[in-house]
Amino acid sequence: MRKNRKIFCNKCGKKFVMNKDIVQEGIFNMEYMWGYFSKKDGEIHSFDLCEKCYDDMISQFIIPVDIRDSNEMI
C-alpha cells in the first residue's frame, strides 16, 4: 500500500499535485522495456514528465508527435 505517494517530474523535479493518489494535473508517464536489439536488453525504464517538460521535449523533435483525438476510439 502506497499512501500519500509523491510523484516528481524527472526533468525539472517539480512535485505533482496529488489528491488520494490521483495526479491532479497533466502528467506524461512513460514505461518502456528495451528489447533484444538494444544495448539495454531487458531493462525497464520509466519516468514522469510534467506537461511543460513534455512540451519542451517534443518541441525539439524534427518530426512532430502524432496526435489523435481519443474520442475517435469510442
Ligand SMILES: [Zn+2]
Ligand atoms: Zn517538469
